[in-house]
Amino acid sequence: MRVLVPIKLSYDINQMKYDERTGEPILDAVPRVMGDMDRCALEAALQLKESLGVVVEFISIGSRRTHNKLMMDAYAMGCDKGYLIEAEDTNTLDAYTVSSIIGKFVEKYGPYDIIIMGATSQDTHSSVVPPALSALLGYRAAFGVDKVTVEGDVFILEATYEDGIYRYRLTPPFIISVTTEANTPRIPKLKDILKARRMKYEVLPVNDLISKDEVRKINVTSIKKYVTPRRREIIEVDSEEDVDKAVYRIIELLKEAEIL
Secondary structure, eight states, X not given: OEEEEEOOEEEOGGGOOBOTTTOOBOGGXXXXXXXXHXXXXXXXXXXXXXXXXXXXXXXXXXXXXXXXXXXXXXXXXXXXXXXXXXXXXXXXXXXXXXXXXXXXXXXXXXXXXXXXXXSSOTTXXXXXXXXXXXXXXXXXXXXXXXXEEEETTEEEEEEXXXXXXEEEEEOSSEEEEEOTTSOOOOOOOHHHHHHHHTOOOEEEEGGGTSOGXXXXXXXXXXXXXXXXXXXXXXXXXXXXXXXXHHHHHHHHHHHHTTOO
């Protein structure tokens, strides 16, 4: 059984820096890492490797110059084989183009029994690629999965939505996207990191999968830091003597702040 995990090199939003004058992000100063949910997707696949003996492969879209550490990190976690779809300016590729590239890869280098992805990307928070890829490949799917268990040939998947917990019973082939609730990603040991440095990944030109005419990009016009429109204040309302009076006071304060 073959399992494929698409991973993305994302901006580390926890270390985002902004220009004080314009409010625009200084992207050159922000490190790029594998997103938390992508790590959870890899961990889910590696747990299947340990329990079922599946082969875990991974794929990313980018350049060797920027993505080499990402690929080594995936190998260090325990993946068996990696593919880099070589393309430039990957940050501006739209979600459908990314889905098409992965879909064409699966058709050419598959079949894959299971595709596991992060539920959303760390920097753009887009959740479009998993369902789009499912539609392109015609795979059954479950999104936002928090728990994965196996009963014989059936995979039991649980996802928490606003109106309750949904439980899916799927047999391969299928696609799932997982959240950070699904597991705790392993931290590679030093020997695994050193071993990963000697491993090679296969590099495939993006034009071998889709034509230049099929590549669609997003035109980003502006990105700015969100600025709180008013100064934040801490106001304490004493409710020990008269709770009703305190409640009315809070309502008055919210109206004055134009929140109500």
